Amino acid sequence: MTxxxxxxxxxxxxxxxxxxxxxxxxxxxxxxxxxxxxxxEDSPPxxxxxxxxxxxxxxxxxxxxxxxxxxxxxxxxxxxxxxxxITRREKKIxxxxxxxxxxxxxxxxxxxxxxxxxxxxxxxxxxRFPDNWKQFVEDAKNREAPLLVSAYPHLGMFGPLxxxxxxxxxxxxxxxxxxxxxxxxxxxxxxxxxILERILNDIVPDEVSYWEDMAFHSASLISPRxxxxxxxxxxxxxxxxxxxxxxxxxxxxxxxNVWQLLDAFLECGIHYVWPMEVAAHMDVREAKRRYGQRLSxxxxxxxRALAAGPxxxxxxxxxxxxLAWEGGYIPTVDxxxxxxxxxxxxKYYMRRKKELLTARPSN
Numbered sequence: 001m002t003x004x005x006x007x008x009x010x011x012x013x014x015x016x017x018x019x020x021x022x023x024x025x026x027x028x029x030x031x032x033x034x035x036x037x038x039x040x041e042d043s044p045p046x047x048x049x050x051x052x053x054x055x056x057x058x059x060x061x062x063x064x065x066x067x068x069x070x071x072x073x074x075x076x077x078x079x080x081x082x083x084x085x086i087t088r089r090e091k092k093i094x095x096x097x098x099x100x101x102x103x104x105x106x107x108x109x110x111x112x113x114x115x116x117x118x119x120x121x122x123x124x125x126x127x128r129f130p131d132n133w134k135q136f137v138e139d140a141k142n143r144e145a146p147l148l149v150s151a152y153p154h155l156g157m158f159g160p161l162x163x164x165x166x167x168x169x170x171x172x173x174x175x176x177x178x179x180x181x182x183x184x185x186x187x188x189x190x191x192x193x194x195i196l197e198r199i200l201n202d203i204v205p206d207e208v209s210y211w212e213d214m215a216f217h218s219a220s221l222i223s224p225r226x227x228x229x230x231x232x233x234x235x236x237x238x239x240x241x242x243x244x245x246x247x248x249x250x251x252x253x254x255x256x257n258v259w260q261l262l263d264a265f266l267e268c269g270i271h272y273v274w275p276m277e278v279a280a281h282m283d284v285r286e287a288k289r290r291y292g293q294r295l296s297x298x299x300x301x302x303x304r305a306l307a308a309g310p311x312x313x314x315x316x317x318x319x320x321x322x323l324a325w326e327g328g329y330i331p332t333v334d335x336x337x338x339x340x341x342x343x344x345x346x347k348y349y350m351r352r353k354k355e356l357l358t359a360r361p362s363n
Contacts, residue, residue, distance in 0.1 A: 001016060003020070003051040003052050003146060004145055006019075006020050007053070007206065007207075008249065010327060011272055011327075011328065012248055012249065013327040018357055019325060020330050021050045022053075023046075023047065023350070024332055024336045025047070026346075027097065029097050029338075029339040030341060033342070037344065039343055046346070046350040049350075051145070052145040053146050053147075054140065056147060056149045058149070058151070059128045059151075060154035060195060061084070061151070062120035062121060065120075066082065066106070067081070068081060068082060068083060071087060073092075077092060078092055084164060085107075085117070086104070086105060087103040087105075088101065089101040089103050097338070105165050105169065106164055107164040110177075110183075113183075113184060117164065118184075121191045123194035147207075148207045148208075149199060149205045150209040152211045152253070156252075157189070157212070157231040158170075158231055159212035159254070160188075162213075162214070162221070174222075174226055178230075181230055182230060185230050185231055185234050189233075189234030189238065192234075193238055196242065197241065200241070200247075206249060209249075209250070209253060210235075210251070212252055212253065212254040214227070214258070214261065215256030215260075215261065215280070216280075217257060218281070220257070220260045220261050221256075224261055232264070232267065232268050235270070236269060239268060239270065242269075249271075249272050250269055250270050251272030251273065251296075252265055253274055255275065255335065256277060257277075257280040257281050259281070266294060273297055274297060275298070275332070277299070277300075277334045278300060278303075279334075282300060282334075283300070284297050285320065288328065293328060296327075297330075298329065298332050299331075299335070301320060301331055301333045301353075303333045303335060303337060306337070306341045306349050307341050307342075310348050313345065313352060317349070317352050317356055321353065321356040324357060325361060331353060331357070
């Protein structure tokens, strides 16, 4: 099978020769450690053995972007306004090793939305599609790898808006100014619809996935009812178009505990969820028991097991990799790899995972 055929079959409960081999990448700090421990290349060779995927090079972000402006800095941190207008404080060395501190947000009122944000999300801005778009489409028509549309941190509804407003603003705004929130959601939905429509007119991707990050350790950041009320209509409209065009996989990327949201995702036409973080009480075994073939997943291999060593790695892989042979699941770690994972443990993990995903379980 081609990687494309295998990917679609795995995530839609079709027939496949073996599960799709995929993995999250390491932090830069992790790569630095691995190079000290013997890695001689910029990327571990184990990634070259994974099945390929192709991304669609379309810009869903603000155009023009906000100008990056440094607000202040000291020996350890820098505070700056980023391309979305968010004021962030980050570490100068190893910024990926901790969450940035969101100091201020660009969206606090209707005036902010209309004067400084909405017009940057115009689907007709020419720079959204690359100059070589026609050639990309021609090349992709004969692809053997799956073609994906995803755009972290822009292609979504609640997650990108939360980044622009902050949870302390967006949560009460849903009650205090529901008209503004519905106006924003409609604009956001129209924006996504028009860009996706143009993509679909030229080529049908194998997957469209949204970015949300709408949950934390123990629960979601928005109730299912509020999600469906404000953002559900736009998601349904988008996903009906994707389904009619023949897109086989429609997914969502949300960290945290999303148990409360899974039924809402399904109601909106989303049937593929990741990364299923173990530390946030997500369990692919329980999810597959509850939802059967209505949902597919990737992730849910506890990255803490990779830090712990071979015995913990074996327990995780042996508990979850057999599910991949049932369809609807691609085993990967449950997010990118932090620097407490040694290179020897990563190599052991990848070797054992490949063994389990190339030999069908006897039972």
